[in-house]
Amino acid sequence: xxxxxxxxxxxxxxxxxxxxxxxxxxxxxxxxxxxxxxxxxxxxxxxxxxxxxxxxxxxxxxxxxxxxxxxxxxxxxxxxxxxxxxxxxxxxxxxxxxxxxxxxxxxxxxxxxxxxx
Numbered sequence: 749x750x751x752x753x754x755x756x757x758x759x760x761x762x763x764x765x766x767x768x769x770x771x772x773x774x775x776x777x778x779x780x781x782x783x784x785x786x787x788x789x790x791x792x793x794x795x796x797x798x799x800x801x802x803x804x805x806x807x808x809x810x811x812x813x814x815x816x817x818x819x820x821x822x823x824x825x826x827x828x829x830x831x832x833x834x835x836x837x838x839x840x841x842x843x844x845x846x847x848x849x850x851x852x853x854x855x856x857x858x859x860x861x862x863x864x865x
Contacts, residue, residue: 763827767827770821770824770837771820773816774816774820774821774824777813777814777817777820781803784801785802786800786801787799787800808850809847815843819843820840823837
């Protein structure tokens, strides 16, 4: 049997690791504003007019990115309310999945050679 102090230390370690992953998640969302998601060999009106696909090309992608970053940061400070922190973490994963699917869908609308970075 594990003593209560060992269980508490184990619980704190898991919370620290989860906080590190939430910080990485938030920085990943924020980092999308500073990188190109894809490039094209020739311009495509409205989507890749400048031959570069960025988060800023779609207001929905910007919204999902900002929400994902803010919720990830907020969840770090909810370490005393672990169930809510877990629910917010799941919400962040859903935001990231929707963002990826939406970005991929928009790129597939126009068949052309696109280089993902």
